Amino acid sequence: MSKYNYLCPKCGGHEFNIEYTAWAKLTGNEGLEGTDHVEPEEGGVEYDDDTEAGCVVGDWRGTLGDARIAAELAAKPKLKLIDMAKLPKGTMVETGDHVTGEHVYEVMMTHRDGTLGCWNVSHQTIHRHTSELRIAKQKEFTYWDGGDCPVPEGVRVEVALRDGLPIFVVETHEFRWTHFGTPDDIIGYRIVGVAKGWTDDPELAK
Numbered sequence: 524m525s526k527y528n529y530l531c532p533k534c535g536g537h538e539f540n541i542e543y544t545a546w547a548k549l550t551g552n553e554g555l556e557g558t559d560h561v562e563p564e565e566g567g568v569e570y571d572d573d574t575e576a577g578c579v580v581g582d583w584r585g586t587l588g589d590a591r592i593a594a595e596l597a598a599k600p601k602l603k604l605i606d607m608a609k610l611p612k613g614t615m616v617e618t619g620d621h622v623t624g625e626h627v628y629e630v631m632m633t634h635r636d637g638t639l640g641c642w643n644v645s646h647q648t649i650h651r652h653t654s655e656l657r658i659a660k661q662k663e664f665t666y667w668d669g670g671d672c673p674v675p676e677g678v679r680v681e682v683a684l685r686d687g688l689p690i691f692v693v694e695t696h697e698f699r700w701t702h703f704g705t706p707d708d709i710i711g712y713r714i715v716g717v718a719k720g721w722t723d724d725p726e727l728a729k
């Protein structure tokens with residue numbers, strides 16, 4: 524069987540014993556019966572997802588559908604997780620429920636246990652773990668006086684430059700945040716989302 528389209532969900536191995544009586548041939552090798560023991564050419568045959576299989580290394584048994592999904596997940600590039608605890612004070616964040624404005628918070632401080640102390644819209648202090656919070660598009664621009672990049676890597680921002688050129692979008696660490704006193708100094712920024720290859724959802728970074 525084609526080795527790398529399948530992966531053992533338990534040990535990550537690529538070798539399986541297939542229940543030859545159960546496999547269904549979807550392409551190629553016309554005329555063979557389900558009970559035939561064949562070694563298909565690489566990529567020549569797809570097995571039905573319901574085909575039962577067992578890992579030759581360990582004790583995993585399941586369907587080739589599970590092994591195919593395991594291979595797809597392993598091949599998917601992982602997203603990097605934004606360090607939400609490094610968001611500057613005053614950043615607007617929100618929880619998963621985007622329907623009402625009640626779930627938008629303003630970051631006040633980071634606690635050692637990974638929670639952020641925030642204001643809610645009624646200016647009550649609430650505490651939320653960073654894993655619960657998502658980056659909200661900021662309404663206001665923040666004045667920038669120069670220095671190290673103020674927001675964590677993986678955040679997409681709009682920046683305004685000293686020379687008055689139109690505001691444009693950059694990914695945080697693609698730009699110079701220190702001031703040289705030149706027309707291309709950043710003098711204001713606004714968080715607008717998440718940069719390509721990054722996420723603010725820990726579940727998507729797994």
Ligand SMILES: [Zn+2]
Nearest residue numbers: 531534578581
């Ligand atoms: Zn295995």
